[in-house]
Amino acid sequence: MDPGLLAPDQPAGPTVVLPVFEGPLDLLLHLVREEKVSIWDIPIAKICEAYQQTLHEMEELDLEVAGEYLVYAAWLLLIKSRMLLPRHEGEEKDPRQELVERLVEYEKVKRAAAELAGLAELRRGVEPVRFAAPLAPAEVELDLEEVDVIALARALREVLERHLREHPPALQLEPIRFSVQEKIVELFELVSRQRSFPLLSHLLTRPDRLESVTLLVAALELVRLRTADAHQREPFAEIYLTPTGAPLPMDVLSDA
Amino acid sequence: MPETKDLAAMVEAVLAVAGEPVTLEALLVVAGEGAERAQLEEAVEAVRRRHEQEGSGVQVESVAGGFRLATRPEHEGALREYLGYRSRARLSQAALETLAIVAYRQPITLPEINFLRAVNSAAVVRTLLERKLVMVAGRKQVVGTPLVYRTSKEFLVHFGLLDLSALPTPEEVEQVAGEGASEP
DSSP, X not given: OOOOEEOOOOSSSOOOOXXXXXXXXXXXXXXXXXXTOOGGGOOHHHHHHHHHHHHHXXXXXXXXXXXXXXXXXXXXXXXXXXXXXXXXXXXXXXXXXXXXXXXXXXXXXHHHHHHHHHHHHHTTTOOBOOXXXXXXXXXXXXXXXXXXXXXXXXXXXXXXXXXXXXXXXXXXXXXXXXXXXXXXXXXXXXXXXXXXXXXXXXXXXXXXXXXXXXXXXXXXXXXXXXSEEEEESSTTSOEEEEEOSOOOOHHXXXXX | OXXXXXXXXXXXXXXXXXXXXXXXXXXXXXXXXXXXXXXHHHHHHHHHHHHHHTTOSEEEEEETTEEEEEEXXXXXXXXXXXXXXXXXXXXXXXXXXHHHHHXXXXXXXXXXXXXXXXXXXHHHHHHHHHTTSEEEEEEOSSTTOOEEEEEOHHHHHHHTOSSGGGSOOHHHHHHHIIIIISOO
């Protein structure tokens, strides 16, 4: 599998051709092959340098160098430093061992991927044969002679009933009896007059539920317009509205 | 007992409308009383042979545990021309690698795939799931209970495999690679 070659489309500057890598392991395998060294005895200093050089080139090409590459760069440096430490024969394992194992495993994955690509290539143009068969079992056919007016009427009734089931009558909206603007003005006057207006008990004593709801919205509007402040000592306690002294905006008054 | 010739014609008709692999068991049910397994196998072979001998544009293939009627690969160009379809999008290198890992190591979790490829493969796995080449096969009972992935029936069909044992063994893959198929 030849990794696609990526040539930047820049008219100026030298042409740099850099293969596209699938990740740090892919890049390392490429370097091992390019330097013609054995995967079982990697000259880590050389490979480490080549690796960093490639990352540098990738950055110069404005290719995004994913974090995974940097993790491996750090790992390579760590292995390189470990290699410098004196090691006693047979005492410790080779610092490169885990890296080599991962590389070998990844090489197997690449070969298997190439194998799958080959299999898929052989299958190009193999499309399933499928005659257009009815998907659902055919409907029971009625003998025409069995159809009479009564059967027709019954069919019609079934259709209408089904239609009604599937299309229930639309929701009926009651006419609006209270306007929020009206209530804003009303509430504003109440609050201004009383200095500390018990909103909750006022709401709860309205005979009409719709009026309570409209009043609540009006109260929220008053607070939003900064013409009143709302206070409550604890949850479910009385809510007091106090005037801030600010007048109602003109547009609220004119619309009311 | 029905004649093999008639059974073969029946098999061909069923395969023609199936469009997907039909198992021998399903064919046995369709054939009804009197048909025997061996005879039905023979009937399938008869259909396969006849298509081959006549140089038909259609073949009987054994994929995903069953039999399927499919066009022969030689006519890819003609099909593309006639149907006006874009050549089926080839799998990217990342997708092929991930699929190879799932195929050879299933059941496998995403962290395990990420470890083997040394890159995050979540997006690739999602693509493979969308193309129905892999499927979720439960969760692994470890910390975080990650999802485990397996190859699907569609995977077998896509690569023309009768079952997973038809995949080239790792040793065979190594041999092929040793003959110079590896990257320059």
